[in-house]
Amino acid sequence: MPPMGHLHMEHVLQAVSVLEAVILRSFGPEGGQVLFTRDTGQAMLSRSGTRILTALHLEHPLARMVVECVWKHSSSTGDGSKTFILLLASLLRLIHAAASKESNVSHSYNSTKAAEAATARHLADKLLAFGLKELDELIATGVVPYGGCISWEDFTVEGQTPSLTNNLCVQKLLRSFFHTRCGYTHCDFSSHLTCELLSHWKFKNQLPSFSLQLVSDYFPALHTPVSGFPVRSSRLIKGQVIHRDFATPPLKTDDQPVKAVVLTGLLQPTLLNTGDVLELGYGGRMKEERSILLFSSWMESSLQGVIAKLQSLGVCVLLSAVKQSAAVLALATQAEMCLVECVSEDELSLFSQLSGTTPIWDCSMIESEHVATLAFCRPIQLGAHRYVHVAFQDSEERITIKPCSLIICAPGEGQIEQYACALQDAIRMLLRMWEPMHAAATTTSKRTLQSHKSASLHTDNLTEQTTYRSTAIQPIQKCVLKSGCVISAGGLFELLLHHALLQHGHSCSVSPDLNIDASVSQLLANALLSVPQKIYSHSPRHFLESQRRVISFLSKFPNYSHPLTLVYKRESTISPIQAEGPLGDGKLSLHCCREGDKFSKVSELDLGLESVSCKYQLLLAVLQCVASLLKVDTVLPTHTALHTQSRRFARTSWEGTEDEGED
Amino acid sequence: MALNGDEEDFKWEPPTEAEMKVIQARRERQDKISKLMGDYLLKGYKMLGDCCEVCGTILLQDKQQKNYCVSCQELDSDIDKDNPALNAQAALSQVRERQLAAQSPAPSQASELNESPSSSQGNMSVPQPRPEHCEGAAAGGRTPLPPPAVPSPSTPASTAALAPARPSVTPQSAARRLVLQEAEEAVLTKLRWATNQLQSSASLEASIQLCSLINSCANSLRSLKELTQ
Numbered sequence: 001m002p003p004m005g006h007l008h009m010e011h012v013l014q015a016v017s018v019l020e021a022v023i024l025r026s027f028g029p030e031g032g033q034v035l036f037t038r039d040t041g042q043a044m045l046s047r048s049g050t051r052i053l054t055a056l057h058l059e060h061p062l063a064r065m066v067v068e069c070v071w072k073h074s075s076s077t078g079d080g081s082k083t084f085i086l087l088l089a090s091l092l093r094l095i096h097a098a099a100s101k102e103s104n105v106s107h108s109y110n111s112t113k114a115a116e117a118a119t120a121r122h123l124a125d126k127l128l129a130f131g132l133k134e135l136d137e138l139i140a141t142g143v144v145p146y147g148g149c150i151s152w153e154d155f156t157v158e159g160q161t162p163s164l165t166n167n168l169c170v171q172k173l174l175r176s177f178f179h180t181r182c183g184y185t186h187c188d189f190s191s192h193l194t195c196e197l198l199s200h201w202k203f204k205n206q207l208p209s210f211s212l213q214l215v216s217d218y219f220p221a222l223h224t225p226v227s228g229f230p231v232r233s234s235r236l237i238k239g240q241v242i243h244r245d246f247a248t249p250p251l252k253t254d255d256q257p258v259k260a261v262v263l264t265g266l267l268q269p270t271l272l273n274t275g276d277v278l279e280l281g282y283g284g285r286m287k288e289e290r291s292i293l294l295f296s297s298w299m300e301s302s303l304q305g306v307i308a309k310l311q312s313l314g315v316c317v318l319l320s321a322v323k324q325s326a327a328v329l330a331l332a333t334q335a336e337m338c339l340v341e342c343v344s345e346d347e348l349s350l351f352s353q354l355s356g357t358t359p360i361w362d363c364s365m366i367e368s369e370h371v372a373t374l375a376f377c378r379p380i381q382l383g384a385h386r387y388v389h390v391a392f393q394d395s396e397e398r399i400t401i402k403p404c405s406l407i408i409c410a411p412g413e414g415q416i417e418q419y420a421c422a423l424q425d426a427i428r429m430l431l432r433m434w435e436p437m438h439a440a441a442t443t444t445s446k447r448t449l450q451s452h453k454s455a456s457l458h459t460d461n462l463t464e465q466t467t468y469r470s471t472a473i474q475p476i477q478k479c480v481l482k483s484g485c486v487i488s489a490g491g492l493f494e495l496l497l498h499h500a501l502l503q504h505g506h507s508c509s510v511s512p513d514l515n516i517d518a519s520v521s522q523l524l525a526n527a528l529l530s531v532p533q534k535i536y537s538h539s540p541r542h543f544l545e546s547q548r549r550v551i552s553f554l555s556k557f558p559n560y561s562h563p564l565t566l567v568y569k570r571e572s573t574i575s576p577i578q579a580e581g582p583l584g585d586g587k588l589s590l591h592c593c594r595e596g597d598k599f600s601k602v603s604e605l606d607l608g609l610e611s612v613s614c615k616y617q618l619l620l621a622v623l624q625c626v627a628s629l630l631k632v633d634t635v636l637p638t639h640t641a642l643h644t645q646s647r648r649f650a651r652t653s654w655e656g657t658e659d660e661g662e663d
Numbered sequence: 664m665a666l667n668g669d670e671e672d673f674k675w676e677p678p679t680e681a682e683m684k685v686i687q688a689r690r691e692r693q694d695k696i697s698k699l700m701g702d703y704l705l706k707g708y709k710m711l712g713d714c715c716e717v718c719g720t721i722l723l724q725d726k727q728q729k730n731y732c733v734s735c736q737e738l739d740s741d742i743d744k745d746n747p748a749l750n751a752q753a754a755l756s757q758v759r760e761r762q763l764a765a766q767s768p769a770p771s772q773a774s775e776l777n778e779s780p781s782s783s784q785g786n787m788s789v790p791q792p793r794p795e796h797c798e799g800a801a802a803g804g805r806t807p808l809p810p811p812a813v814p815s816p817s818t819p820a821s822t823a824a825l826a827p828a829r830p831s832v833t834p835q836s837a838a839r840r841l842v843l844q845e846a847e848e849a850v851l852t853k854l855r856w857a858t859n860q861l862q863s864s865a866s867l868e869a870s871i872q873l874c875s876l877i878n879s880c881a882n883s884l885r886s887l888k889e890l891t892q
Contacts, residue, residue: 011714017693021698058704
């Protein structure tokens with residue numbers, strides 16, 4: 001855009017269309033993967049929209065704003081970043097078309113472009129208001145009856161309980177998720193592994209969101225990546241794996257309970273730093289011999305006292321957050337204690353939480369509450385590295401959960417990262433699904449409160465620094481959507497909501513004061529259709545067919561309230577091994593299953609499930625992003641970087657040095 | 664321009680067929696641009712915050728810090744093909760359009776020109792413009808050389824000169840002679856120009872090239888003279 005010039009809708013549209021073109025080829029169950037390579041030879045493989053978008057070099061402020069929105073949305077829901085961009089692009093196009101039609105009438109602006117921009121802004125605000133107020137009701141009445149509900153108590157691994165609700169289990173949901181993220185080959189295995197992990201971490205008498213939040217927060221400490229092995233060697237392991245090796249020889253006594261202490265400070269504090277001057281005296285009387293040896297022997301004896309105290313408490317394992325001095329290592333070896341140095345903060349906090357102890361800074365003040373009891377503490381060889389494996393002794397408080405860690409194996413580094421990210425996003429998605437809606441709104445509103453002022457809606461002088469908060473600021477009054485709602489994947493949500501919005505629009509157009517609602521819901525309905533269109537982009541015939549089936553079904557049975565499934569049947573008899581391929585030749589049909597139906601063969605080719613609350617959040621986030629984008633009037637170029645590398649770049653190792661060119 | 668007040672002047676009407684085609688073409692072009700830009704981004708190009716001054720597309724920057732505009736440098740411009748100065752086809756279509764517009768008063772004078780080449784009412788342009796003329800006009804528009812002299816005032820004079828010599832000539836050979844005369848005129852003009860340039864030229868390379876131009880002009884004149892005889 002011209003310096004200090006006004007922003008036109010075409011600029012916004014072009015920036016978003018380019019991002020859409022980037023992710024379009026990876027979208028859908030048939031989407032491809034993107035391989036990023038660096039000059040150093042490092043490769044990253046990804047199908048996740050967030051990873052692809054954050055790895056691009058973008059200096060355009062609007063594009064950066066959109067990518068930031070996508071990243072924030074994805075870090076809260078774990079999924080839907082490509083759908084976000086698709087919906088954003090189609091909404092912007094429709095708003096642009098509507099604004100250019102309406103802008104000629106009764107506006108006093110200096111140019112048609114300004115009039116267009118004002119109309120577009122107005123429309124976007126109306127859309128957002130509509131989305132915040134009425135969308136959840138529409139979803140609850142128009143979409144949820146055709147889906148199902150997964151409850152936390154039903155959280156069982158498939159195969160153990162061949163129950164009647166076989167078709168609606170968490171595994172199916174996870175299977176379709178992993179299918180789009182990691183490919184068809186290992187989606188079953190990955191979903192099985194995730195279910196196992198989560199079932200081990202189930203806290204009784206707590207909300208599902210509690211344990212899911214715990215697992216999601218501590219996920220970096222809970223998983224160990226091991227490269228060079230096939231994916232099927234991934235497994236769960238009891239206890240916790242600390243990603244460091246022993247600094248002193250490990251304990252000789254295996255399989256006996258040991259006591260451990262977490263240290264955050266130095267055992268032998270450095271009293272002397274560079275530049276300090278030490279004045280040696282000897283009890284106040286000045287003697288001729290002043291020697292540093294006396295000083296160091298005094299230090300050593302104090303250290304020996306500390307170690308003796310630890311021994312008296314029976315401590316054999318020391319987990320230290322910092323690097324201890326050589327004297328400490330020597331004395332610990334002598335006292336037959338093992339020491340692990342430089343353990344990360346995440347792992348130490350997880351350890352403290354699981355063992356019920358607190359870390360200590362100064363060892364001279366050690367009490368029994370700082371001492372943890374472990375079932376064992378031994379080295380473990382995983383791949384090319386040796387780590388420390390600890391297991392916790394069952395105590396009364398923690399008797400419900402059996403903590404376990406995940407070992408993720410994959411042939412290459414890039415694939416490990418892909419699987420680890422996919423697992424973490426899956427857990428976030430489940431967390432979002434089972435979180436009650438109003439609780440979600442209030443927690444996020446607390447988080448966004450401090451940035452409320454900076455994200456103020458008067459953005460006439462918007463500079464590159466403005467960041468966007470992708471969640472609702474005002475809490476939702478009542479939660480209409482139950483937690484745990486799912487619906488069949490493959491675009492059924494969008495088709496049903498499209499139908500519901502059109503009906504709402506028709507009913508609104510009857511009364512004159514709700515006329516604007518009609519146009520708004522029509523706009524949203526048309527924008528929603530772009531998602532299933534792109535899913536079936538390889539054969540538009542299937543899209544039209546599925547749309548026709550859904551609409552005819554809905555008109556025939558308006559009060560049907562059992563789950564619908566979009567099932568894809570292959571016409572030729574191909575064995576399931578070769579089932580991965582283009583969905584080109586086959587028939588799409590709509591199955592209405594009642595409670596108690598069993599799907600045996602059909603479930604293999606089922607397109608899976610997706611969570612309704614994640615979709616609802618996605619829609620809200622897109623509407624907010626549109627409103628923010630269209631509020632920007634001008635972009636002011638600055639000569640210095642206004643903000644340093646943002647947090648997200650620290651996570652991905654791909655944006656290390658490219659951001660310095662910011663100008 | 665203030666838009667307040669006059670509402671009846673600005674009612675939205677559905678676009679006409681031609682406008683629809685233009686809109687469709689523009690949309691396709693925008694889609695193509697977006698797709699190309701997306702591919703370049705995935706190849707590692709950087710998306711800048713500036714726009715191209717010519718077409719308004721977002722600029723890309725490659726690893727060698729060179730700016731690149733997708734629509735200007737890759738896609739054919741959608742307005743250049745309508746500019747007669749840059750495109751022979753456009754020039755041809757423009758001349759034909761003008762001809763169609765001037766069709767009704769023209770035919771009588773055109774037939775007169777054919778029957779009596781000695782008539783000196785050479786206001787009309789040559790009846791059937793040939794692509795070579797247009798190419799010449801286009802070439803003349805691109806380069807900073809002076810445009811070739813308009814052939815029409817000289818044509819009646821030359822045909823008048825030729826007419827007494829060959830009163831029974833057929834219209835086809837008269838047309839052919841017209842073409843040859845025009846070609847001769849063009850070459851002579853170029854020769855004149857090259858000579859002028861040669862006199863004022865200071866560099867060795869330029870002089871060599873001008874001499875070779877004069878040589879080729881002389882050759883063309885010789886072959887043209889052979890053709891007329």
